[in-house]
Amino acid sequence: MAELLRHRWDLEPSAGISLQHELAGLLDLSPLTKPVRSIAGIDVSIRHDVAHxxxxVMSCPDLVIxxxxxxxxxxGYPYVPGLLSFRxxxxILEAYAALASRPDLLMFDGNGYAHPRRLGIASHLGLWLGVPAIGCAKSRLLGSYQEPEQERGAWTPWLDGEEIxxxxxxxxxxxxPVFVSAGHLINLQQAIQYVFKTCTRYRLPEPVRQAHRVSTRFQVE
DNA sequence: GCGACAG
DNA sequence: ATCTTGTCGC
Structure with missing residues (x-):
């Protein structure tokens, strides 16, 4: 297992897909029990093949940076639906490694379990880092759902066939709406709770929004 | 065979 | 994601 978790990131699509099938078997989506005092929003901006x-990291629930x-x-890795983590x-790992603190929960701009092979970027990196993670996407990668009611707080299950x-x-x-899925070391209900808890004035959770602001601004500099 | 397709 | 002008709504 430890060997599986230290793979290279420049795998051919076919090899990447095989790896995702294997890693998905290591996921733990049981309830998170430790208290969450800090949440890290993570996002990437790419332009001209240069990623930022x-x-x-924000405190929880105050959301102070x-x-x-x-x-x-x-x-060099292209955008291939389902293989976002390889790109x-x-x-992300380089930026994360330079962190001085150890966030209790990670929120990614992308999916977790809601993935063709159940290993979206939130699950993949949550697993790699051994930290609870949630996926927050702005659109649908797969599956079906009924449009939730218009009021804040409304939500509907996101299905892939019969499975939620x-x-x-x-x-x-x-x-x-935001497409939420559990990534690793947390269950869906909790993931939804944390998304609501960190979404006050904007569509995306504040940590994710902040990360997006930073990556975008950093890119300009 | 034809669409759909996180970012 | 990025590329891009004007434009609709509060």
């Missing part, structure tokens, strides 16, 4: 990753880290790296992980893979969550009234 940002990790913003405690620390932030960025990293820049050239990326973004290297840069996540939830479509309305974090703000009359605003596009």
């Amino acid at each position: 990753a940002a990790v913003v 405690l620390e932030q880290s960025t990293a820049r790296a050239a990326v 973004e992980a290297p840069t 893979i996540g939830a479509v969550v309305r974090t703000r009234t009359a605003v596009s």
